[in-house]
Amino acid sequence: MTLDSKIPSGPIAEKWDKHKFDMKLVNPANKRRYSVIVVGSGLAGASAAASLAEMGYKVKCFCYQDSPRRAHSIAAQGGINAAKNYQNDGDSVQRLFYDTVKGGDFRAREANVYRLAQVSANVIDQCVAQGVPFAREYGGLLSNRSFGGALVSRTFYARGQTGQQLLLGAYQALERQIGLGNVQMFPRTEMLDLVVVNGQARGIVVRNLVTGSIESHAADAVVLGTGGYSNVFFLSTNAKNCNTTAIWRAHKKGAYMANPCYTQIHPTCIPQSGDHQSKLTLMSESLRNDGRVWVPKMPGDARAPGDIPETDRDYYLERLYPTYGNLAPRDISSRAAKRVCDEGRGVGPGGRGVYLDFAEAIKRLGEHVVRERYGNLFDMYERITGENPYKAPMRIYPAVHYTMGGLWVDYNLMSNLPGLHVIGEANFSDHGANRLGASALMQGLADGYFVLPYTIGHYFASVKRDPVTIDHPEFKKAEESVRTQINRLLSIRGKRTVLSFHRELGKIMWDECGMARTEASLKKALELIPALRDEFWKNVMVTGEGADFNQALEHAGRVADYFEFAELLCADALHRNESCGGHFREEYQTEEGEAQRDDANFAYVAAWEHKGVGQPAVLHKEPLAFETVHLQQRSYK
């Protein structure tokens, strides 16, 4: 099958407007005849479900949480980018587009990114109209701050809870449509299969997480806004229940998975405190404005940080990257931290941590200024670690927190399976190999409010579908396979818990396919993963029943999918013989240790076709053309 990205012709600045005019429309009175299933209720899913319902489509929305308001978008702290140029500092659609393509290390699709930059301004207008309380200046106008990868201030924020406020805006719009009867909401419901009829996505099979009943839902189109797959690493900054099940099972039904090896590792997280750790917590990158990162010069130096004199400290970021210093980009900072810890100079339990020290800032600015700037973050740090960061330096370490890869989509956000649309972090399209800060919120809302509502109508108006109900044999078949898997998981009754398998898989992924990857480590992972997967299916212990509220069973199904997905992630990382963005292959680096791309051979999207568990996936390439932004080496010196 050839991948047709359906990028409209014409100059980049005119593509979206031209496409909007060229797309077919659905008569307003006819919209109620079309039904849409939206899976996920985060920024992308909730904004899409609300917008589609407002237009008149019949919408069903599904989430695994007890309320759509709890989707993991809620945890985003920093902000949302938009090309408003309110600060008169030279921002423009063109500049946001350029920064995002460059920030993605030239592995994103230009046309999609340009459109994202274009609609970013509408997203802010929409949120303000909903009552999102963005930060404001004394004059009453909106405030902005700057973020990594940009030389302008284009980030809008609501204290350190921007994701929460944006999600509540979308959630309230969604609840309004639920109240009006335009959306049927299914909380505590998990999608377990995609149903494809005559090559078109026509529905899903779900499990009601309260009763355990398996149910089918048919529709004219299915939209997945189910987020990323960071939890394949077990420890990540994602919520505990974030999972890859929806997109993975769609992949097994024929949707291509694109660039799974593009994973982002954030440098400033609170380090793991022991083997019991269940998740990692991000500390905002803004701390590095005033904090200094260091480790002892000598390996194994066990003295308390205050007892280590200046002469025995290595402020390694300032030493290695004098221009950027402690504000070196995320991927560079993360890899540098790993390197010093590998040398035995890491601090804290297990030696996997570096100091982020505010002593100098407190001396220079006074404790009250530091408290004013970072007080809530310091409090959160103290709550988790029990240490007072005003007295002793913080300890930080990198952690997985976002995934750029996802299901392949064309310019209309539709996968290669007609009718299956994928939005937000679940798709692959806009961030290339590395996402810039404050761009995830922008993309989720852009897709849900301003892109999908246009493109889905074009699909309805231009593609013929037969009437399909849940009595169709394909639904029965999918339900049967879901039941079979559940029964299989419950009948093994082995000796190991799901959690112990998830932890071990995560350790393999982190050690062999984490911040730095090599051909040897990836080959090792590709031996370890199938072996552990075999053990899982022989020795896992899942208690309880299928027809009940059963959290162990939920987790087991998700981990089963991680085992399959992890293999594809490693295979993708092994095939990509270059380093770009979050994908760092040690064999491919410049003399200074920067990522070395191979544009001649790898300037393409790797879209994988499923051929069966344990079978090699088949690679389809979508070449990336850079017609507007010229390919160049990213430099941070």
Add this chain to the structure above:
Amino acid sequence: MNLTLRVWRQKKASEPGRLVDYPARDISPDMSFLEMLDVVNEGLIQQGQEPIAFDSDCREGICGMCSLVINGVPHGGHQATATCQLHMRHFHDGQTITIEPWRAKAFPVVKDCVCDRSSFDRVIQAGGFVSVGTGGTPDANTLPISKKDSDRAMDAAQCIGCGACVAACRNASAMLFVAAKVSHLAQLPQGKVEAADRVQAMVAQMDAEGFGNCSNQSECEAVCPKEISVDFIAQLNREYLKTVIK
């Protein structure tokens, strides 16, 4: 350290529940409360017993999913701390810890320590929004909003909808939750347009869901992980009164 957990076990809403004792051994003070429960659950599963059901997701205090009454206090009684951010260093060796679900008529138990808070969603459906559709909105800077109003709106808007306020209230009142949303939107020009209809509809729905009345004990504020002030309840009353006395 070693602890005894006294945990509410209930198979389903229609069956009676009871407190069951479980030992929690070798607990590190660095564990979060939920990680301690993870460890206990791992032990139960290995013995072939069903683990204790409890809700959690983000585990960083923002999603509002976690909901345990710990030793009689929702979220365990540490200032500005949700259950998931509570750590074991606040407990001591040999302690007995009682763990229960939120208890309120409007939050029926689903299983063990998991309850159904969909009543909160229905209260929002009744009017906790600004009735604008997608698109056609004016430029974000068209309408200046004073920093004071905007900050106060944010103080209310940061409610995470966990329901601890209801669980702490002896009347199981949802006044703080409803007040936070009414005040957030009434504070902003975008929300003022529908303020009267909103407060009427949300209060009516709150009553219909079976939440009790407020008797000004402020237990809700004391347990709120976001420290939402009871001042907003006064604002809710004011907003409500304005719609009655014209």
